[in-house]
Amino acid sequence: MDVEVKGIVKSFGELLVLDHISFNVRSGEFVAVCGPTGCGKTTLMKIIAGLLKPDSGEVLLAGEPVDYRRHNIGFVFQEPSYLPWRTVWGNVKFGLEAKVSSLGWKLTREEVDKRVKWAIELVGLEGFESYYPHQISGGMKQKVALAQALATDPHLLLMDEPFGALDIQTRYYMENELLRVWSKLRKTVIFVTHYIEEAVYLADRVIVLSSLPAKVKAEVDVSLPRPRDVTSSRFVEIRREITELIRWW
Amino acid sequence: MKPLRSIAANAVALLLFTLAWHATTLVVRSPFYPKPLDVLKAFCKLALEGDIEGYSLGLHIGVSLLRVISGFLFACATGIPLGLAMGLYRPAYESTRSIIEPVRFIPPIAWIPLAIVLLRGFSRYVFLIWLGAFFPVFINTLASIHRVSQVHVELAKVFGGDRSFILAKVVIPSIMPEVLAGMRIGLGVGWMCIVAAEMIGGEMVGLGSLILKYAELLRVPEVICGMVVIGVVGLLMNELFLAAERRLFKWRREVVV
Ligand SMILES: Nc1ncnc2c1ncn2[C@@H]1O[C@H](COP(=O)(O)OP(=O)(O)OP(=O)(O)O)[C@@H](O)[C@H]1O
Numbered sequence: 213m214d215v216e217v218k219g220i221v222k223s224f225g226e227l228l229v230l231d232h233i234s235f236n237v238r239s240g241e242f243v244a245v246c247g248p249t250g251c252g253k254t255t256l257m258k259i260i261a262g263l264l265k266p267d268s269g270e271v272l273l274a275g276e277p278v279d280y281r282r283h284n285i286g287f288v289f290q291e292p293s294y295l296p297w298r299t300v301w302g303n304v305k306f307g308l309e310a311k312v313s314s315l316g317w318k319l320t321r322e323e324v325d326k327r328v329k330w331a332i333e334l335v336g337l338e339g340f341e342s343y344y345p346h347q348i349s350g351g352m353k354q355k356v357a358l359a360q361a362l363a364t365d366p367h368l369l370l371m372d373e374p375f376g377a378l379d380i381q382t383r384y385y386m387e388n389e390l391l392r393v394w395s396k397l398r399k400t401v402i403f404v405t406h407y408i409e410e411a412v413y414l415a416d417r418v419i420v421l422s423s424l425p426a427k428v429k430a431e432v433d434v435s436l437p438r439p440r441d442v443t444s445s446r447f448v449e450i451r452r453e454i455t456e457l458i459r460w461w
Numbered sequence: 462m463k464p465l466r467s468i469a470a471n472a473v474a475l476l477l478f479t480l481a482w483h484a485t486t487l488v489v490r491s492p493f494y495p496k497p498l499d500v501l502k503a504f505c506k507l508a509l510e511g512d513i514e515g516y517s518l519g520l521h522i523g524v525s526l527l528r529v530i531s532g533f534l535f536a537c538a539t540g541i542p543l544g545l546a547m548g549l550y551r552p553a554y555e556s557t558r559s560i561i562e563p564v565r566f567i568p569p570i571a572w573i574p575l576a577i578v579l580l581r582g583f584s585r586y587v588f589l590i591w592l593g594a595f596f597p598v599f600i601n602t603l604a605s606i607h608r609v610s611q612v613h614v615e616l617a618k619v620f621g622g623d624r625s626f627i628l629a630k631v632v633i634p635s636i637m638p639e640v641l642a643g644m645r646i647g648l649g650v651g652w653m654c655i656v657a658a659e660m661i662g663g664e665m666v667g668l669g670s671l672i673l674k675y676a677e678l679l680r681v682p683e684v685i686c687g688m689v690v691i692g693v694v695g696l697l698m699n700e701l702f703l704a705a706e707r708r709l710f711k712w713r714r715e716v717v718v
């Protein structure tokens with residue numbers, strides 16, 4: 213689903229956070245949004261999802277103003293969002309339950325179960341269906357969040373620093389898992405991170421935000437074939453380019 | 462502590478307590494301060510033969526339980542919805558604080574005269590026990606709404622969940638542990654109100670009535686026997702509740718330990 217972010221302005225009281233943010237995302241594209249801590253990335257993602265209203269500007273999904281009731285959006289939150297009272301299975305099912313009970317999706321119980329099973333297998337969590345969140349690792353919790361978002365087959369997947377809390381090794385592993393899933397499904401993804409390397413490793417395009425109040429400082433195309441080699445000269449060059457961009461602000 | 466060690470330690474503590482009690486009776490030497498053995502004898506007599514009017518101890522316990530549970534259920538039926546409504550809609554609480562908060566500190570016994578004037582029969586018991594049980598249930602429910610995580614609400618919203626979905630699938634599961642803890646405390650407080658409630662019930666059965674009846678006869682062993690039974694039944698109800706909580710909130714293991 214095409215995403216158009218048009219002139220978004222947002223302040224909290226006196227504090228101007230987002231200052232005319234505009235960019236587009238094509239259907240099926242993987243875009244990373246990169247910016248310093250506290251620059252308003254989460255705020256921007258919540259506005260794109262329709263969870264927050266901008267002061268001015270608008271977000272269009274497939275040409276229409278965003279509405280999470282009409283558009284099917286998957287959101288992986290920066291903070292842990294798993295429901296501790298539900299098992300892995302129950303967590304993955306949660307989004308589908310909302311769609312069925314509140315949006316009138318016509319799905320039989322078997323169809324719901326089939327989708328949950330599909331999503332759990334997709335992220336490689338089979339065998340852990342009956343575990344509670346406190347019984348699984350941090351990386352697996354993020355897989356639960358991803359499976360939960362994917363179970364509803366969203367047209368747009370918003371991921372807000374999903375791997376920020378993981379150790380480096382687990383993060384690399386999860387990045388590759390995400391790419392594996394994405395290459396299968398080709399969803400439109402907007403992925404927030406403040407690790408430049410992560411952005412360059414994952415995305416087709418990197419949108420670089422400045423520090424507060426955030427403006428779009430640059431859009432950098434990463435036209436490298438996947439899987440990417442983080443030590444290749446081209447990769448290092450793009451990484452340096454973005455680092456310089458951020459540094460000179 | 463391992464269960465076996467804990468049982469052994471408690472048995473020893475209980476024995477020491479009984480011995481200490483017995484020792485004090487040797488010092489006090491009052492005919493109205495019974496020895497542990499006198500209480501045990503009174504207990505056996507009450508359990509096997511019943512009291513002076515022939516009501517058995519089991520009947521006293523059963524009748525009191527019925528009254529307390531009625532009042533307790535009434536407290537849940539009012540405290541949980543009201544706490545939920547006021548927790549979700551804070552202004553309702555903020556603007557009625559001046560009524561709710563003072564009422565909370567009036568001891569149930571102080572309500573006895575009014576209860577006598579206004580109520581008859583079974584409703585007197587229910588009312589007094591409700592007074593004791595209501596506030597723990599209500600206050601815990603009210604306060605528990607803060608425990609609902611904003612991320613969970615946003616998660617439900619972004620999937621399209623409407624208000625009733627969020628209430629049923631996010632709010633209620635989030636607050637359940639707190640509400641149940643409030644219910645456990647409420648049941649305990651309600652149970653403690655049993656003597657006060659049975660003071661005005663005007664019937665001769667119930668653990669409170671038993672105590673009052675024997676107090677008038679100056680037969681202290683039976684009075685203490687009633688006290689001990691109230692304590693033990695309270696303990697059992699509490700343990701039962703705790704076991705249910707542990708079962709229901711398996712997912713909380715990590716927090717509770
Ligand atoms: N609800 C709010 N009320 C007031 N200020 C807010 C609110 N939410 C965010 N802010 C402020 O807006 C700014 C941007 O916050 P935001 O969470 O969007 O940053 P971020 O880029 O996601 O940060 P991080 O990289 O640490 O996740 C911060 O200065 C924050 O203090």
Ligand SMILES: [Mg+2]
Binds near residue numbers: 290372373
């Ligand atoms: Mg953030």
